[in-house]
Amino acid sequence: MHREVQLLVHDYAERVRDAAGYLSRLLADDGTRVDNPTDERLAPEGDQIELRPDAEIIEMGSDPGVGVTVAAIDGGSACLVNGRSFWVIAYRAGTIWHRDRCTFNEDCDQLNFLALTQSDAKAVYADALRRNGVVRDRELSDLGGVVDVLRELAEWHRVTAALEQAAPGDLVLVDGSLHPGAFLPPSLVTPVHQLALEREVDLVGVTKASKLRWGRYAPLVLRVRRRAECEVGPDARWFLQVTGDPEAPDAADPPAEDIGGHGWRSEVYVARLARRGPYAFRVDAVRGRRSSEELFALLAGLSDDPAFLGYPYPLARVHQVVALPGHLLADLRRDLREACLRQGLSEDDVDLVMRDYHLTLNA
Amino acid sequence: MADHPYKGRIFGRSVLDVRFRAFYGEDLFLGELLVGDDSDKGRRYLFRVTDVAYGSESSDESWAERTAGGLMAMDDAGESTAARDLERRLYKVAKVSSLGYVGPEGHFHKPKSLPGQFGMVTEPSDADLAFLSERMGDIEIGRLRSGEDTVDLPVGIRGETLPSHVGVFATTGMGKSNLMKVLSGQILAAAGRYALLLFDPHGEYLSGGGPGRRGLAHHPWAQQRLRVYSPNPKAGEASLLRLSLAELSVDDLRTAWKFSGPQSEALESARALLGDKGIWLQRLAEEEPEDLKDAELGRHALATIQVLCRRARRIVQLPLMTSDPSQSLTGKVLDDLADGKVVLVDTSGLEAVEETLVASLLTRSLLEERATAYRTDREHFGRLPRTLVALEEAQRVLTRLDDAEFNVFPRLAREGRKFNVGLCAVTQQPKLIDAELLSQFNTYFVLGLADERDRQILRSSSKQDLSDLGPEIQTLMPGEALVTNPEAPFALPTRVHLYEEWITTVAGPEPAKARPDGALRGFYD
Numbered sequence: 021m022h023r024e025v026q027l028l029v030h031d032y033a034e035r036v037r038d039a040a041g042y043l044s045r046l047l048a049d050d051g052t053r054v055d056n057p058t059d060e061r062l063a064p065e066g067d068q069i070e071l072r073p074d075a076e077i078i079e080m081g082s083d084p085g086v087g088v089t090v091a092a093i094d095g096g097s098a099c100l101v102n103g104r105s106f107w108v109i110a111y112r113a114g115t116i117w118h119r120d121r122c123t124f125n126e127d128c129d130q131l132n133f134l135a136l137t138q139s140d141a142k143a144v145y146a147d148a149l150r151r152n153g154v155v156r157d158r159e160l161s162d163l164g165g166v167v168d169v170l171r172e173l174a175e176w177h178r179v180t181a182a183l184e185q186a187a188p189g190d191l192v193l194v195d196g197s198l199h200p201g202a203f204l205p206p207s208l209v210t211p212v213h214q215l216a217l218e219r220e221v222d223l224v225g226v227t228k229a230s231k232l233r234w235g236r237y238a239p240l241v242l243r244v245r246r247r248a249e250c251e252v253g254p255d256a257r258w259f260l261q262v263t264g265d266p267e268a269p270d271a272a273d274p275p276a277e278d279i280g281g282h283g284w285r286s287e288v289y290v291a292r293l294a295r296r297g298p299y300a301f302r303v304d305a306v307r308g309r310r311s312s313e314e315l316f317a318l319l320a321g322l323s324d325d326p327a328f329l330g331y332p333y334p335l336a337r338v339h340q341v342v343a344l345p346g347h348l349l350a351d352l353r354r355d356l357r358e359a360c361l362r363q364g365l366s367e368d369d370v371d372l373v374m375r376d377y378h379l380t381l382n383a
Numbered sequence: 384m385a386d387h388p389y390k391g392r393i394f395g396r397s398v399l400d401v402r403f404r405a406f407y408g409e410d411l412f413l414g415e416l417l418v419g420d421d422s423d424k425g426r427r428y429l430f431r432v433t434d435v436a437y438g439s440e441s442s443d444e445s446w447a448e449r450t451a452g453g454l455m456a457m458d459d460a461g462e463s464t465a466a467r468d469l470e471r472r473l474y475k476v477a478k479v480s481s482l483g484y485v486g487p488e489g490h491f492h493k494p495k496s497l498p499g500q501f502g503m504v505t506e507p508s509d510a511d512l513a514f515l516s517e518r519m520g521d522i523e524i525g526r527l528r529s530g531e532d533t534v535d536l537p538v539g540i541r542g543e544t545l546p547s548h549v550g551v552f553a554t555t556g557m558g559k560s561n562l563m564k565v566l567s568g569q570i571l572a573a574a575g576r577y578a579l580l581l582f583d584p585h586g587e588y589l590s591g592g593g594p595g596r597r598g599l600a601h602h603p604w605a606q607q608r609l610r611v612y613s614p615n616p617k618a619g620e621a622s623l624l625r626l627s628l629a630e631l632s633v634d635d636l637r638t639a640w641k642f643s644g645p646q647s648e649a650l651e652s653a654r655a656l657l658g659d660k661g662i663w664l665q666r667l668a669e670e671e672p673e674d675l676k677d678a679e680l681g682r683h684a685l686a687t688i689q690v691l692c693r694r695a696r697r698i699v700q701l702p703l704m705t706s707d708p709s710q711s712l713t714g715k716v717l718d719d720l721a722d723g724k725v726v727l728v729d730t731s732g733l734e735a736v737e738e739t740l741v742a743s744l745l746t747r748s749l750l751e752e753r754a755t756a757y758r759t760d761r762e763h764f765g766r767l768p769r770t771l772v773a774l775e776e777a778q779r780v781l782t783r784l785d786d787a788e789f790n791v792f793p794r795l796a797r798e799g800r801k802f803n804v805g806l807c808a809v810t811q812q813p814k815l816i817d818a819e820l821l822s823q824f825n826t827y828f829v830l831g832l833a834d835e836r837d838r839q840i841l842r843s844s845s846k847q848d849l850s851d852l853g854p855e856i857q858t859l860m861p862g863e864a865l866v867t868n869p870e871a872p873f874a875l876p877t878r879v880h881l882y883e884e885w886i887t888t889v890a891g892p893e894p895a896k897a898r899p900d901g902a903l904r905g906f907y908d
Binding site for chain 1: 440441442446449450451452453454456457459460462464465466467468471472
């Protein structure tokens with residue numbers, strides 16, 4: 021009788037090699053079209069963003085920004101219980117104010133702590149939009165990642181407040197994109213951009229993990245960075261404008277016109293902000309007062325903190341202010357569990373609600 | 384907010400190892416004295432900083448290394464930078480040893496409980512340290528030191544504790560001589576309550592030892608209370624030191640030189656067979672070894688006798704030794720000490736063994752005199768001042784407790800207390816002193832010591848716990864000291880008075896009252 025011998029260890033080396041080869045081909049993928057996943061488009065449907073392979077990479081200096089007030093906004097969030105049909109979420113947003121290398125004010129929301137069903141979530145989302153002056157224009161079929169959506173809306177609410185508080189020439193920094201998304205309607209974003217232009221405040225979003233791709237599938241930031249290293253060397257600060265018309269006569273000045281006619285005013289760049297910074301980032305900018313080169317010199321001046329080389333320090337600071345650290349989440353889970361027990365839930369029910377069976381399987 | 388400068392908040396950790404967080408910009412020093420407030424219990428805990436480290440708000444353990452790397456990368460790029468918001472991102476963590484606490488009733492207690500968590504840490508107020516002033520003695524040597532600051536609180540030891548022995552430990556340049564001058568100066572100013580026999584191998588104590596320095600000769604009480612003996616006295620400065628051969632004992636010789644077993648036996652034979660009152664030494668020095676072997680010392684090897692003769696010749700030829708017992712000044716020295724004076728014996732012209740020989744003879748004579756008084760005349764003994772014998776390079780004669788059989792210094796360390804005679808051992812190398820002998824010393828003046836082995840032996844033998852103070856002892860600056868004494872509640876950080884400045888503050892004896900005008904008028908008429 022023949023018995024099949026099972027291997028104790030699967031030989032996956034060939035599959036790993038295949039995957040590496042696939043990634044290499046992706047990175048070498050050519051093309052001029054810049055694209056983003058459909059939930060966060062760079063341009064309205066139908067429009068295409070083209071970026072020539074020889075688009076200019078511009079080196080810039082570093083401006084210490086003496087006397088320039090910088091506001092930075094970020095949010096922190098966590099889903100404490102994911103019951104699939106309901107969630108228990110926590111989030112908050114915050115703003116810090118920074119000038120002349122010192123943070124002089126920190127302002128953070130009280131922790132929002134909510135238990136929501138899918139229906140509740142839609143209502144809360146609609147309420148958050150209303151808070152930002154926007155009426156929901158279509159019914160949502162699903163609201164996935166509800167906590168991220170609510171956090172993001174809280175951040176935009178703070179962006180508006182910061183722009184109103186800022187003086188001409190100040191800078192407002194945001195963690196992430198300045199473009200509309202699936203749950204961030206243009207009707208919310210556009211007035212904020214307009215406010216920045218009216219108040220002559222530069223509004224900048226820095227995206228740490230960009231989903232932009234160039235060509236078919238090549239990650240845009242990685243490809244630009246590799247090109248820049250070849251062209252201007254590894255020891256340089258630079259930026260490349262991806263959207264907007266870099267050849268336009270007024271490109272060095274704040275854009276007065278609605279570029280592309282789609283309402284929102286943010287340009288997309290890829291930039292490396294410190295000569296020894298390990299990363300390049302996608303940077304969105306609504307230039308309220310400065311030219312591109314002036315703006316990126318200012319961002320470079322803010323990105324010299326040795327712990328976060330190449331990343332604007334005020335954003336690093338506000339991230340620490342709003343983040344929900346592990347010990348806080350552990351406290352929240354414990355408090356929630358005790359509160360459930362006090363409400364009369366049995367230990368078994370609480371376990372069922374709070375326990376993620378994946379953890380059991382993975383243990 | 385605290386009445387006194389705020390330093391931080393306590394966050395743990397155990398009764399004897401308290402930690403507090405301080406602001407990044409707070410300049411904390413090893414040895415700094417601070418107070419932790421436990422307002423719930425009404426206690427004020429006294430702390431001593433034993434170590435300081437940086438803490439950061441980052442949860443990344445390698446944050447500091449990474450940030451330093453970032454700074455270096457920017458330096459390398461020619462764009463030197465600095466971290467932003469340092470006060471928000473960094474802080475200091477001070478490790479402090481709890482010295483004890485003052486309870487609501489105002490009494491000092493040893494540390495047996497934890498101060499309140501998150502209690503406020505401040506600089507001590509005068510009231511916090513008031514309990515210390517009650518425990519300071521009349522032999523003041525400096526002011527309390529808190530880190531690099533000086534607190535206006537005298538630090539001293541009680542003169543009554545001098546017979547419990549004193550150790551002065553420091554490497555060169557740390558202020559031993561200055562401390563000894565201050566200590567001697569205090570005994571000079573004590574108006575006869577205490578006496579001091581001080582051997583000066585470097586000739587620095589009398590005149591100060593260098594330009595701009597002041598010595599005991601400049602002390603306001605020098606004329607009344609200082610007596611100086613020297614083998615080579617300068618006119619008007621000192622008396623000629625003369626010691627009699629008859630006073631030298633076999634034990635003095637064995638203290639000064641190392642004799643083998645056969646040599647010690649031969650020495651005893653010579654002492655017994657060649658004549659008393661120093662004649663044996665003279666004969667050893669003057670007669671041929673072969674003749675002595677043929678006569679009284681026949682049972683000893685010739686080479687052994689030759690060694691004895693050579694050493695005897697060296698002694699007899701010393702200018703300060705005399706064969707005439709009536710010229711000896713030993714009795715005068717003892718009288719001065721009995722009178723509560725500071726006796727300075729200048730041994731700077733002598734070699735080490737000769738110096739030891741002189742010190743041994745005088746110390747043994749003193750101890751025997753006090754022991755005799757103790758046994759025969761308690762009333763007289765009670766009137767004698769407590770006396771300290773100060774010896775430099777003391778490790779030479781305090782290596783082994785077993786030597787007490789013949790060596791007067793270990794014997795003094797072991798028995799002197801009973802006879803109100805103490806030993807002040809000054810040394811750079813306490814590690815060479817027998818640990819059991821060191822444990823006889825109740826008072827330590829510890830100045831800067833570079834050698835860990837030296838610090839280790841002091842930590843293990845001190846009357847106060849010095850276990851956490853290794854780094855502080857290592858970093859003591861010249862003139863800074865730790866004082867341990869059974870009277871003190873803890874090892875006292877001290878800034879020793881600078882002798883030259885201090886003597887200007889010492890009140891001298893009252894000058895004789897001027898004769899009233901016309902007092903003698905008509906007397907001679």
